[in-house]
Amino acid sequence: MAVDELDTRILRLLMEQPRTSVREYARILGIARGTLQARIDRLERDGVITGTGPFLSPGALGHPVLAFVHIEVTQGHLDEVGDALAAVPEIIEAFSITGGGDLLTRVAARDNGHLEDVIQQLINLPGVVRTRTEMALRERVAYRLLPLVESVGRSAGAQR
Template identity: 85%
Template sequence: MAVDTLDAKILRLLLEQPRTSVREYARILGIARGTVQARLDRLERDGVITAYGPRLSPAALGHPVLAFVHIEVTQGHLEDVADALAEVPEIIEAFSTTGGGDLLTRVVARDAAHLEDVIQRLISLPGVVRTRTEVALRERVPHRMLPLVEAVGQAAGPR
């Protein structure tokens, strides 16, 4: 799915001003509201836009500790372990990976003791062989999409 310059401008507005109306996006861009809506519909249909909603802070929700837990899984049990991980509320993301482990999870906790409790819960899951944990000290580059959107839009040029 190609994202052109206009798509990139619309995505930029959506990222920077997510609570603004389609009509206002159209006014800012100087194009018809129907054009903006059609582009948004296509971007959703093509899977570029996957969700709408606020980004929440785990720290503000009382979970300031962030850790990355690598999980090694017994062969043939990846799906079962992944399903079990989905039941652990402190796991906010999980990915199948190559390399030293089979799964990489992003885990939040209230404090170090709570993190240990979460890790112990993970270790006790059937199919989990071992875990390796890395605690994040400070976020250096926050989650972002705008630089990528701009680079893709510039590379594509106008449609």
């Protein structure tokens, strides 16, 4: 799906001012409310916008320890293990990967002892061969998409 310069401006505004009304967005952008709503609907339909709502902090929820757990899986059991991970509330994300392991998970825990308990739970899942854990010390770049959105917008403008 092609994202043009107006889409980029819309996405930037949605990310920077998520609690603003559609009417106010249209006023800020200098476009008709119907045009804006049609653009937002298309961006949602095309999967560019995948959700709305608050971004939550695991640390503020009492889970300040962040770790990345690589999981090696017995051949043919990737889907089963992936499905089992969804039942572990401390798993924030899980991805199939190449390289050292089959799955990479992001885990939030209350403390190091809780993290060990979660890792033991993962080790005991049927199909899990071994795990390797890396602890996050400090977030250096927070999850972000705005630089990517702006790059896509610049590329769209340059192609004209």
